[in-house]
Each structure stands twice: as structure tokens, then as C-alpha cells.
Amino acid sequence: MSDLIQASSRDIDGPLLVLKDVTTHFKTPRGLVRAVDGVSFTLDRGKALGIVGESGSGKTILSRSIMGLLPPRGTVRGGSITFEGREIGNLGRKEMRSVWGKEMAMIFQDPMTSLNPVMKIGRQIAEPLQIHLGMTKQNAWATAERLLQDVRIPEAKRRLEQYPHEMSGGMRQRVMIAIALACGPTALFADEPTTALDVTVQAQILDLLGEQRRDRNMSLVLVTHDLGVVAGHTDEIAVMYGGKLVEKATTKGLFANMKMPYTEALLNSIPRLEDRSHTRLSAIAGRPPDLVNPPKGCRFAPRCPYAQPKCQNEEPPLVPTAEDPNHLYACWYPVGSPENTEIKVRIAASKSEFAAAAGGN
Template sequence: MTAHLLELEDVQTQIALRRGAIRAVDHVSLTLDPGETLGIVGESGSGKSMTALSIMRLLPRAARITGGRIRFKGRDLADLSEDEMEAIRGTEMAMIFQDPMTSLNPVYRAGWQVGEPLRIHRHVDKRASIAAAVDLFRKVGIPDAKTRVDQFPHQFSGGMRQRTMIAMGLSTGPSLLIADEPTTALDVTIQAQILDLLRALNRDYGTATILITHNLGVVAGMCDRVLVMYAGRVVEQGTTEDVFVHPEHPYTWSLLRSIPRLDATGHEPLRPIEGSPPDMGRLPAGCKFHPRCPFVIDRCREEEPDLREVRSQLARCWVTQAGRSLDSPDGR
């Protein structure tokens, strides 16, 4: 077995709250190979972003990695000192965030910010780093790059700011790019442009990408493999095709069914997932999805299933692990 670029093994991240700790990331394992694109899907609060921030070791003050291993290029990130981690962040792994409106520093020029990783890690001088920023701006499709590097973020549109963030992430040629909901805050037309850009960069530079989103359409168009998260756990994992064609976890099944179809002929009603997202402080016993699950059986209420192989993917579900298929729930 060859070494993966990134390998998470049973990673646990807890957030300390006044009423006790919650397990934001609960025994998450995943692998990522060079050049690959992995999608992480789930609702708000399912632990997607916390997983990403755990990899970057950029967790908020109250959160802490409490177990598991994160191996990146053969090194266990948990063993690294903060200084060593700083040397990896921004060079070998980069991250772009959900809201480009707030992710750029308002008081510094765009080119200064984009060239900063080069100044920090490659000890390039200011002039050369700004020149590099001009090139990067051209690569990510910002017109009039020479003028733009001298402007401030408030002079940019949302899409342009996200391009700026991507340019910043790419400045040092990282082997891993984590994009946390990179298009959520943008207009639909701009979303498509940003996704095209990410796809092109992945193709041209072979940067492995983790794409975090709640938009299944984005995953379908972008990702080789997908990981579905619910209540801090991975509930299903497989190639995008397998997971989309025959989901083996009722949560994935419900997510796919809830997408409204523009090509539907009749007057199909919207089919939301019943119930509401789980309260992370008071998770139910057994399978965490069982209160909302249309396929629920008695066992689901008592015992939590493991993530096991079901057909060609992994799923955390008693029903599918027992060999039943998810076609239509009983009595509906």
C-alpha cells in the first residue's frame, strides 16, 4: 500500500462548552491522494469545517483535538510544534474560507496579502512578492491584475475576493488545498466560475483538494470521492458515482431525494428531511440519525452501527448492512 498524501485515523475533536464538551468530530477517518478531490458533505454543525480546521490545526480556542492521528506526507501533525505547523500552513497546505467578504484584511492591499505567504515562507522581498501576486491574479482570472494588486479588498466584488483568496492559497504551490464552502456566499453565476477555476487548478497543478460543501450538485461536478457527515460522524463514504447512484445511508438517500428537480414533469412536492438537525449536546442513543430516518428499525434506537462496507462503499447503517436496499421506506 502506498502512502497517502493525507490520512486521518479516528480523529476526535471536542469543543468545550459551559454545559460540557461536545464531540464536533467523532472518530473521523479519511484518506486523500495527490491530485484527488474529496468532497465532504453535511448540514451546518455536522463537523465538516471542524474536520478541516483540525487538519490545519486552526481550531478556535475552545476546541481541541482529543484523539486519533492526522498524517500528512508521512508526518503526524499532532507531533509537530506550533513553529513546525506554521512552516506547513501556507506552503504545503492552504485553505480558503466560506465568506470572502470577511476573510481578507480590510487595511492591507490585495497584492500585499496575496504575496504574504511568499514573504513569510520563501523570504521573497516585498517588490518580488507583489510581482508574483500580479501573476497569480492573472492565473485566477482577475482582470487588470497590475491595478488590482494595489487596491484594497473593499474595492473588489465577492467573486473577485474569492479569486484573491484562491490566488493567496496557490501562491506557494501547496499539495493540499482545503476549500470550506468556497461558493456558499456567492451569486449562482459566480459560483460556477469559482468552481470552474478550482477544477482547472486541480487539473493543471495536481493540487489535492478537499471541498467542503452542503451542496450535492457541487460534489457531483467536482469530486472523485465523497464523505457524508452527520453529527460529527462519517455516515457514508465512497466514490461520488457510487454514493450518488445507490446511496447506502438513509441520510444520504434523503439528501439526494430532497434536491428539487427542474426537469420533473408533474407537480412533485418538495421533500425535505423530516425533523431538525441534531442538538450536538444531546445526541440520541443508537444511530444518531434514527429520529429522522424513514427506514428506522428497533436496533437503530439502541446500538450505534459502525462504518462498514456495503456494496462498493462504506456506510454506517444497520438496515443496509443487513442487506436491505433503500428504495422506498415501508408504509410510505
């Protein structure tokens, strides 16, 4: 009965997830922290979206806001979140429980702390199956074994009887993925799923996520600080800074034609293999903005090498590029614009002048 109601209310053709002006603020003794401040985007079924930003940009809070996993006390939420045609932005934890694990699932950053240390792996995977799909314990454990095989864990049957401490970090992250996939969710949120892992394991986990996403026609939201991670594993990228969306485009479009100086700075901070050894790593100077009292104009202006007086005073709107209506950015002097090029030339000139002066000495 309830299944029918749910099925009929589902909007099968529309986008899976629509965010309109989503805000998440936290009440703290210091004041209101605007962790997520007016974010809008649309995610289609089966697509992978990367949310990129440094620590404190609001990317994790955004993904948890969508899932409704934030502590209710002290959290002020606003805007609208539509999931499968249903408004979920205002639902409480109680109402979200039937969605959690079943339609939306989440993978956490640190596999060392995300599994219950005193519960067998099998039981942890079987739990959502028993809760949401009403499986018997036996069926749930059999399904859990298949899930472990799906995430490429050898000797799945033996592993079910083990505890988390008997597994490596990569293995545990695979178990996390198996738990997340258990009930066949339509949306999977992966919050820095590879940050705590060895570099060699990172690629395996990302490939596994991509492969499961295609097999299951599931949407994936990949939250990370690493543009390199999202480059090969997403269809679209949203860049966040200071709780706001500052650029959003298809992955190809973004790398081909990035507009936002922040995105450019993020890309430049990835070390390159072809660089000479002992090349200084380029970091973004300064700190992320204080979200209690954010800067008046563009939030990136204090750290932006191209910032002009206008940037300090007026907040740039999120606008589409001339070439691609789906490529949005928020910047007064985007990368590639005449003003930006002019400033770049000036910076380069002053640098070489400085170098010449230093060399002449």
C-alpha cells in the same frame, strides 16, 4: 538544511493525508461537544474529496482540525492525522505555521469578510510568498500579479493596488484562491467556497478550483452542504452526520449506489429542474443531533424515515459494501437492502391509502 530533513521525511509515494479515528471535542459550560467523533479516511495526491453534510455535521470543524486552525483553549483533539507521512495531529500552532499557507491552504466561505479590509490585495497575496519562500517584496508582487492572472482576474497589475472593497464577491473569492495557491500547497481546503456567491459565479469558481487542482497536482478537500456542488468536482465523497462519517465512496459509486438514508435524503432535498413548478421542496425533517448528548444508536435514527428499533439502540459500524470494498457506509438497513425496500413499500402504501382516504372525502 532543514529543507533536506523535510524532504527526506516526506513520503512521496504514500497517500497525502491519512486520518485515523480523529476526534475534536470542545469543552463548553453545557458539557463536551463531540463535534468530530472518530473520523478516518485517506486522501491521495491530486485527488478531490468532497465532505458533505448539513450545518452542524462537523464538516467545517473536521477541515479546521486537519489544518490545526482551531483555538487551542477548550479544544480536545484525539486520533492521528498523517500528512505526507508526518504526524501533524498533535502539533501546536507554532509548529503548524511552516505548514500553513505553504503545504496546506484554506479558502473560507465568505469572501466579504475573509480579506483584510485595510490592506492592499497585492500585499495580502505577497505576504505568504515573503514569509515561506523568502521572496523580496518586488518578486512577491510580481508573483502575485501572475497569480491573479492564473485565477482569471483581468488587469491584474491594477488590481494589486486595490483594496478588497473595490471588488465584487466573485472577484474577492478569486483573490482568496490566489492567496491559497501562492506557495503551491499540496492540499487545499475549501470550506463552502461558493455558498456566499451568486449562482452564476459559483460554477466559475468551482471550475477554476478544479482546473488549478489538475494543473498543480494538488489535493482538494471541498467542504459543502450541497451534493450538487461536489457531484461534478470531486473524485470521492465523504458524507458526515453528527460528527461521524456515515458514508464514503467514489463520487460515481456514491451516486450510483447510495447506501445511507441520510445521503439519499440530502440528494432528495436538491430541487430538480424537471419538477413541476410549485412542487414542495423536500427537506429533512427535524434538526441535527445535539452533540453534547448524541442519540444512543444511529445518530440519524430520530430523523430517519426507515428507522427500526435496532437503529435506536445500537450504533451501526462503518462497513464496506458487498460490491465495492472502498464504498463504506454506516447503516443497519441500507438503501436497497430487503428490509429497507420493504419499509419503503409500506411507507408508499400508507401514503396512497392516506391520499385515497383524503380523496374519498
